[in-house]
Structures are given as structure tokens and as C-alpha cells.
Amino acid sequence: MAQFFQIHPENPQTRLVRQAVDILRDGGVIIYPTDSSYAIGCHIGDKHALDRIRRIRRLDDKHNFTLMCRDLSEISHYTKLDNQQYRLIKGLTPGPYTFILKATKQVPKRLMHPKRKTIGIRIPDNRIALALLEELNEPILSSTLILPGDDMPLMDPYEMKDLLEHQVDLIIDGGYCGYDPTTVIVMEDDEPWVAREGKGDTSLFD
DSSP: OOEEEEOOOOOOOOHHHHHHHHHHHOOOOEEEEEEEEEEEEEEEEEHHHHHHHHHHOOTTTTTTOEEEEESSHHHHBBOOOHHHHHHHHHHOSSSEEEEOOOOOOOOOOGGTTTTTOOOEEOOOOHHHHHHHHHHSSSOOOEEEETTOOOOSSSOHHHHHHHHHHTOOOOEOOOOOOOOOOOOEEEEEEOOOOEEEEOOOOOOGGO
């Protein structure tokens, strides 16, 4: 049975943030708010928790998971960044963008795209998500909370509780997030390009 925390979107309660991170460290799967929609996530090194997320979302091994990061230094630890890519990401974050980049050896192979060896990374503009990341001190392996057969992410934490309380360990009610996905920017080639238009402005890439 999942725990259900109501965390203030502007002033996240430290006690609840720490409890949520303890659940992540213990191998739990959590649902939490971001600046684009709710996400489902787990500890980056926990294969069992990752497999649970794959089952909930029915994802194959070609799905690009996202590492939710707290800052640029963390991104550069897990991805190969040149100066131009670094400046571009710095100008767009925190915000509703996912960047697809070549992964470093710090990223477990099971998280990468099997052929291209890429990983999605992003820095969310959401105080609850950033508080979780700061307390955890490493990225949260994440995916948008879209259930099989649905076109849109779940938005209502109480609906999430009804549908998923026996499949996840924690649901964080952080208020309304919206349902627009992130804008996905592929940066593994010489020129970055938009793979999916979402909440983030794409005018830089026209």
C-alpha cells in the first residue's frame, strides 16, 4: 500500500522530503511532481525498482529514461558535454526540457538506449523535485506518469492513489502540474534538434 504525502509546492516540508528520499534509497518507486507533469521514479542503481516502472508503464528496452538532475555539474557527471552543449543547457535550465545526450560510464547500461548509448537528462523547475534531488544527492531515474493505453499523463494524485496504490511505494501530492510533456532536444549529433515539441520554447531551434 503506497504512502501518500501532501507536500507544499512552494515550501516543501523537510521532514516529508527526507522520508520520501528514504523510500527511494530503500528501493521504492515514487510518484512526484515536476514542472511539466507528474513523474514516476526510483533510485538510479536499483534494477528491481526499474523493472517495476517498466511493468507499470509497459516499456521496452528502447525507452529513453530520464535522469532528473539538480544542476549542471551533475549532468556533466553522467553525460558527455562539449562547451556549446553546456552553454545551451545552462540557458534553458531549470525548465521543461529533456536533453538526449551520449552517456558516460557512470550510467548503468540498462538505462541507456541499447544502440545509441544515450540517456535523457533534465533539471526541473519545481521546488519539490529539486528538494528531493538535493536531499538524495544524486539523480532520480524517471519517466512521465503515462499509463498504458493513455495519451496523457495522470494529473490528479487521488486518481493515482486509486489506480496505483498497490504498485508504487509513495505518491506525493504537490498540487497541479499540468499535462504538457517536456520538449525533447536531441544533442548527440553536431546540431541539436527537436524530437518532441512540448512545454519548453523551441524558437532557438527554428
